[in-house]
Amino acid sequence: MRVLVMVAALAACLGAGNGSAAENEPNLRRLFHLVGVPDVPRDARIDLEEGADALIFRTKKVSYQVPFVRLRRVLLLRANRRYEGATYAAAVATFGVGGLLILKKHPVDTAVLDYVNERNGKMGIVVQMERAQGELFSDLLKRKGIPVNEPEAADATDRSKP
Amino acid sequence: MKSFLFILVIAATVLALAIPVNAAGKENKYEYVQVNRFDVEQGVDFPADYQLGMVENLVKQFGKMKGVKQVLREGETVPEGKPVLVITGTVTKFKKGSQAARYIVGFGAGSTVVAAQLKCLDSATKEVLLDRKVDGKVVMGVMGGKSEGATNGLAKEVAKVTKEKFF
Numbered sequence: 609m610r611v612l613v614m615v616a617a618l619a620a621c622l623g624a625g626n627g628s629a630a631e632n633e634p635n636l637r638r639l640f641h642l643v644g645v646p647d648v649p650r651d652a653r654i655d656l657e658e659g660a661d662a663l664i665f666r667t668k669k670v671s672y673q674v675p676f677v678r679l680r681r682v683l684l685l686r687a688n689r690r691y692e693g694a695t696y697a698a699a700v701a702t703f704g705v706g707g708l709l710i711l712k713k714h715p716v717d718t719a720v721l722d723y724v725n726e727r728n729g730k731m732g733i734v735v736q737m738e739r740a741q742g743e744l745f746s747d748l749l750k751r752k753g754i755p756v757n758e759p760e761a762a763d764a765t766d767r768s769k770p
Numbered sequence: 771m772k773s774f775l776f777i778l779v780i781a782a783t784v785l786a787l788a789i790p791v792n793a794a795g796k797e798n799k800y801e802y803v804q805v806n807r808f809d810v811e812q813g814v815d816f817p818a819d820y821q822l823g824m825v826e827n828l829v830k831q832f833g834k835m836k837g838v839k840q841v842l843r844e845g846e847t848v849p850e851g852k853p854v855l856v857i858t859g860t861v862t863k864f865k866k867g868s869q870a871a872r873y874i875v876g877f878g879a880g881s882t883v884v885a886a887q888l889k890c891l892d893s894a895t896k897e898v899l900l901d902r903k904v905d906g907k908v909v910m911g912v913m914g915g916k917s918e919g920a921t922n923g924l925a926k927e928v929a930k931v932t933k934e935k936f937f
Contacts, residue, residue: 642819642823642918643819643822643823643826643827643918644822644826650916650918651916683818683819685817685818685819687819690869690870690913695913696912696913707873707874707913708874711870711874718819720818720819720822722822724845725843725846727843727845727846727847728845728846728847729842729843729844729845729846730807730825730843730844730845731843732822732825732826733822734819734822734823
């Protein structure tokens with residue numbers, strides 16, 4: 609019975625993170641916020657909406673707008689993400705063995721938004737999203753006439769000063 | 771006579787508490803801080819998301835520092851007639867590390883390191899007031915700790931050394 613529970617827990621954890629909303633109906637919800645949106649902690653889930661003239665980053669408590677005209681550069685980088693929550697749950701459920709789930713990498717796109725504030729000061733926002741969401745985001749920006757830089761190589765880095 | 775001495779001691783204590791900054795020998799003339807983006811040394815692969823993260827973490831650190839009235843961004847006009855401390859520098863080392871190695875192996879394996887040469891300047895005179903090496907590391911943490919946390923560590927060290935010197 610214990611083995612059955614462990615296998616079920618491990619299977620559930622392996623499935624976690626893959627069953628994103630992006631698979632069924634592509635949207636820009638439940639992205640991972642890394643840095644830049646005020647009062648939103650790192651790794652918090654955040655929704656991205658397309659406003660009439662701005663991108664709107666939204667959580668339950670925060671709504672933050674970045675007007676399209678203030679966007680200077682957008683980078684879309686290939687990256688990998690590890691889901692600590694699922695790994696922790698697996699480790700607890702399987703008496704530590706599930707901790708090896710940390711080895712599993714989830715391919716994501718890292719979007720780096722370079723923009724200026726109303727006083728012309730340089731600002732930045734970094735969010736991570738599923739690959740399908742990355743394509744959707746890229747299309748959204750291109751529709752608005754904002755160039756998106758997508759370096760070809762995986763784990764691409766950009767050494768220039770943004 | 772006793773009450774006179776008592777009043778004298780109280781007065782001396784109040785006076786000492788009122789001027790702690792000057793007593794410590796710090797200038798504390800900068801109430802405005804401008805955080806500029808750091809350059810990256812040739813040959814160092816420092817990802818763009820880490821660069822932005824570092825600046826945002828620096829802004830956050832200076833934003834909650836006592837004695838700092840406003841944190842300005844690169845490109846913003848500095849207030850006229852007010853001394854502004856400019857924070858800038860160059861990233862000299864970046865070791866990506868591995869969260870999995872930190873979690874599974876431990877003992878310093880897979881650590882993420884960001885090192886930079888910090889420069890603090892006076893915005894008006896461009897005089898370099900502080901030139902120092904700083905770094906941020908992620909050696910351990912919950913499930914190995916996120917590698918991006920290294921930029922936060924570096925920002926905390928920058929805040930610490932500038933606080934010691936200027937605030």
